[in-house]
Amino acid sequence: MTTTSSSQARPEMALTLSPLSIHHGPRPLVQEVSLSVPPARLVTLVGQSGSGKSLTASALAGTHLPGLRYSGGEVRSGAGVRLAHVLQNPRTAFNALMTMEAHALETLATLGVRGATAQPRVDEALTQVGLALEVKPLYPFELSGGMLQRMMIAIALLRKASFVIADEPTSDLDPRAQHRILTLLSELVHHHRLGVLLITHDLGVVAAFADEVHVMAEGRLVESTTPELLFERPQSAAASDLLSAHRALYGEEEFHAGA
Numbered sequence: 127m128t129t130t131s132s133s134q135a136r137p138e139m140a141l142t143l144s145p146l147s148i149h150h151g152p153r154p155l156v157q158e159v160s161l162s163v164p165p166a167r168l169v170t171l172v173g174q175s176g177s178g179k180s181l182t183a184s185a186l187a188g189t190h191l192p193g194l195r196y197s198g199g200e201v202r203s204g205a206g207v208r209l210a211h212v213l214q215n216p217r218t219a220f221n222a223l224m225t226m227e228a229h230a231l232e233t234l235a236t237l238g239v240r241g242a243t244a245q246p247r248v249d250e251a252l253t254q255v256g257l258a259l260e261v262k263p264l265y266p267f268e269l270s271g272g273m274l275q276r277m278m279i280a281i282a283l284l285r286k287a288s289f290v291i292a293d294e295p296t297s298d299l300d301p302r303a304q305h306r307i308l309t310l311l312s313e314l315v316h317h318h319r320l321g322v323l324l325i326t327h328d329l330g331v332v333a334a335f336a337d338e339v340h341v342m343a344e345g346r347l348v349e350s351t352t353p354e355l356l357f358e359r360p361q362s363a364a365a366s367d368l369l370s371a372h373r374a375l376y377g378e379e380e381f382h383a384g385a
């Protein structure tokens with residue numbers, strides 16, 4: 127989970143990335159990609175493996191990888207707005223020697239919340255993400271991947287993050303656990319005005335949960351549209367390919383939101 131800054135959130139401003147390019151030596155990995163994640167919207171980023179989604183998302187989360195050359199890519203989100211980065215493999219985000227409660231309390235302590243006021247906040251966040259309070263004394267190895275994903279989201283809530291960047295947050299989970307996490311994120315978007323950038327390989331997820339979809343191919347953003355239009359009239363070859371692959375797996379069913 128990454129932090130940009132502290133103080134008061136201004137949730138009316140979008141999280142934006144000005145045109146970003148990333149090179150590895152002479153090789154372009156991301157080319158002139160800009161993105162905007164408004165509050166209360168679930169924005170998805172799709173594209174074939176290697177198309178540059180994760181590099182773009184991590185740059186938006188403020189992470190620049192060593193050995194790569196970044197140009198442009200200024201991140202703006204309004205003064206004091208906090209971001210949370212929910213990682214593909216949640217286990218790497220936790221300290222193996224700390225309980226869930228210790229993680230949560232440490233998060234609150236960084237915001238100056240300690241002592242008697244901290245405990246009810248922890249319980250509230252765990253309940254919000256559907257985790258039993260019995261997880262508090264448990265260590266990361268004692269929780270499933272899905273529980274750890276929920277815990278990452280609980281920590282994002284404790285940090286009062288206005289935006290969550292989630293890189294295939296459900297790829298390790300079984301379908302039911304996947305659906306629960308995505309439903310939770312979607313509820314936070316629509317009831318708490320959270321802005322979410324979700325990287326996914328699954329156009330079924332796009333159809334069911336996304337407000338917007340951006341398609342990447344070979345390091346470029348090639349299409350930005352709504353899920354409805356993506357399914358009805360894909361404009362780019364990359365979107366058509368993703369759609370054909372999706373239909374080959376799941377059949378010809380038409381788009382329906384909330385599927």
Ligand SMILES: Nc1ncnc2c1ncn2[C@@H]1O[C@H](COP(=O)(O)OP(=O)(O)OP(=O)(O)O)[C@@H](O)[C@H]1O
Pocket residue numbers: 150155173174175176177178179180181182191192193194
């Ligand atoms: N640290 C790095 N050094 C060199 N090349 C890298 C590095 N990280 C990523 N790349 C390359 O950049 C390209 C884009 O990678 P990225 O991880 O953003 O793709 P992606 O669309 O997220 O793929 P996937 O869906 O498989 O996660 C790939 O060709 C990858 O091999």
